[in-house]
Amino acid sequence: MQLYEYTVPVVIVGGGASGTVAALAAREAGAEVLLIEQDARAAGTTSMSQGLMCAAGTAQQRALGIEDSADTLFADIMAKTRGQADPVIARAIADGSGPCCEWLTETIGYPFALDTGFRAVYGHSRQRMHGWPGHGGDDMVQLLHQRLAERGVDVLLQARLVDIHADGDRVTGITVERPDGSREPIGCGALVLASGGFAANHDMVAKHMPEAATACHNGHEGNRGDGIRLGAALGAALGDMGSYQGYAMLADPHGITVPPGTLVEGGVLVNRDGRRFVDETADIAGMVHPVMAQPDGIAWVVFDARIEELCAYTLEVQALRDTGAIRIAGDAAALAAIIGADAATVAATLTATSPDPFGRDWQTPPLPPYHAVKVGGAIYHTQGGLQIDADARVLRDDGSGFANLFAAGGAARGVSGPSYWGYLPAMGLGSAITLGRIAGRSAALV
Numbered sequence: 118m119q120l121y122e123y124t125v126p127v128v129i130v131g132g133g134a135s136g137t138v139a140a141l142a143a144r145e146a147g148a149e150v151l152l153i154e155q156d157a158r159a160a161g162t163t164s165m166s167q168g169l170m171c172a173a174g175t176a177q178q179r180a181l182g183i184e185d186s187a188d189t190l191f192a193d194i195m196a197k198t199r200g201q202a203d204p205v206i207a208r209a210i211a212d213g214s215g216p217c218c219e220w221l222t223e224t225i226g227y228p229f230a231l232d233t234g235f236r237a238v239y240g241h242s243r244q245r246m247h248g249w250p251g252h253g254g255d256d257m258v259q260l261l262h263q264r265l266a267e268r269g270v271d272v273l274l275q276a277r278l279v280d281i282h283a284d285g286d287r288v289t290g291i292t293v294e295r296p297d298g299s300r301e302p303i304g305c306g307a308l309v310l311a312s313g314g315f316a317a318n319h320d321m322v323a324k325h326m327p328e329a330a331t332a333c334h335n336g337h338e339g340n341r342g343d344g345i346r347l348g349a350a351l352g353a354a355l356g357d358m359g360s361y362q363g364y365a366m367l368a369d370p371h372g373i374t375v376p377p378g379t380l381v382e383g384g385v386l387v388n389r390d391g392r393r394f395v396d397e398t399a400d401i402a403g404m405v406h407p408v409m410a411q412p413d414g415i416a417w418v419v420f421d422a423r424i425e426e427l428c429a430y431t432l433e434v435q436a437l438r439d440t441g442a443i444r445i446a447g448d449a450a451a452l453a454a455i456i457g458a459d460a461a462t463v464a465a466t467l468t469a470t471s472p473d474p475f476g477r478d479w480q481t482p483p484l485p486p487y488h489a490v491k492v493g494g495a496i497y498h499t500q501g502g503l504q505i506d507a508d509a510r511v512l513r514d515d516g517s518g519f520a521n522l523f524a525a526g527g528a529a530r531g532v533s534g535p536s537y538w539g540y541l542p543a544m545g546l547g548s549a550i551t552l553g554r555i556a557g558r559s560a561a562l563v
């Protein structure tokens with residue numbers, strides 16, 4: 118039996134969005150909390166993100182006259198996932214996202230505003246992207262950690278979870294490893310696994326999503342699936358392990374995400390031969406595979422000054438401008454020269470035809486001068502993990518729950534269905550933050 122020098126009522130593993138929000142919620146509920154983070158500076162996939170959270174029925178939406186509700190978000194989740202999302206988790210997220218977003222804004226002091234530049238697309242029937250204007254995911258992580266410090270939550274950095282100890286259905290504590298290889302057992306009254314997904318674990322990706330095994334990974338290297346593997350070793354059930362967000366527009370070689378608005382507002386994807394190959398507005402995550410299937414696995418996002426201006430408020434477009442990733446071509450022939458394609462082919466591609474050969478609800482095609490960014494596809498983050506219930510309690514295969522083990526964020530099963538086509542924009546943080554709050558509250562009640 119594992120002995121502990123000290124025991125903390127609530128231990129949370131992971132200092133990204135889900136872990137910090139879980140810690141804030143557990144602390145608010147009166148628990149003493151210790152947050153464990155493997156890195157010297159907490160960052161996680163959250164810090165790489167745009168910091169956008171989808172949430173329904175918020176004060177921010179109401180202030181702009183947008184009618185939305187938990188039921189509408191639930192319906193959108195089930196429609197996008199073709200009815201294959203776990204309805205219990207979907208309901209918990211749909212019901213919890215709006216109140217969670219408002220709690221973060223009003224009580225925690227996180228300045229969420231509705232991102233009015235992000236249309237209701239890719240499965241969202243309402244505008245419901247909430248972000249901190251002018252700030253991205255790294256600012257989100259740092260502000261949430263500042264709030265932890267203000268509320269007296271202890272954070273142990275450079276401590277990697279390497280083992281979970283349990284007695285039957287009850288977790289008694291964990292072992293963490295420090296950078297010098299020393300190991301330390303820590304007892305806990307309840308444990309929240311918020312250690313992210315497994316997109317950085319090539320073996321797990323190859324096993325659960327073989328079609329993405331050769332895709333490059335554009336997420337945090339700490340997402341090795343530690344919490345998922347250790348939970349499974351205790352007997353936890355796993356769900357939707359084939360689920361992930363791929364993304365088609367990672368600037369090559371700059372490594373900057375080209376925001377989806379470039380396509381939504383009228384841009385197109387053109388391959389090395391100067392041809393379109395897909396309805397660019399059909400999906401956000403599923404587009405990765407059509408791009409990977411093109412010659413050299415690359416494409417060019419082609420837009421124009423009007424579209425760029427509409428997206429210029431995003432940090433990503435500002436970074437693309439700063440790094441010179443956006444190439445400008447006066448006409449189709451100049452664009453063809455940049456792409457290395459035939460000029461007549463590019464000119465024909467940029468002339469909209471009706472009906473569109475790919476079924477796109479075509480708007481005005483981009484107009485010269487053309488703006489173009491070379492892009493490749495990548496896997497950004499996984500969405501499957503430990504099976505949980507509406508309280509974020511980790512379940513076994515037989516449906517029974519652990520007494521004091523909870524999971525949230527990338528470590529838990531999300532609501533993106535079984536594969537790459539069920540992801541709703543900003544559901545990574547939508548679920549991480551909403552389930553983080555639920556998990557923290559549940560852990561405090563143990």
Ligand SMILES: Cc1cc2nc3c(=O)[nH]c(=O)nc-3n(C[C@H](O)[C@H](O)[C@H](O)COP(=O)(O)OP(=O)(O)OC[C@H]3O[C@@H](n4cnc5c(N)ncnc54)[C@H](O)[C@@H]3O)c2cc1C
Nearest residue numbers: 131133135155161162163166167278339526527543545546
């Ligand atoms: C480029 C990019 C942009 C994105 N943009 C958005 C967006 O705008 N909106 C959106 O909803 N989603 C977005 N996502 C997805 C979103 O970032 C993730 O879904 C979300 O951040 C997951 O949060 P998390 O707290 O579960 O994981 P993370 O933020 O990855 O945090 C997990 C933490 O656990 C730590 N950890 C891991 N293993 C251990 C261990 N064994 N011991 C101790 N600590 C450990 C890690 O170091 C990390 O700090 C984006 C993803 C990428 C890659």
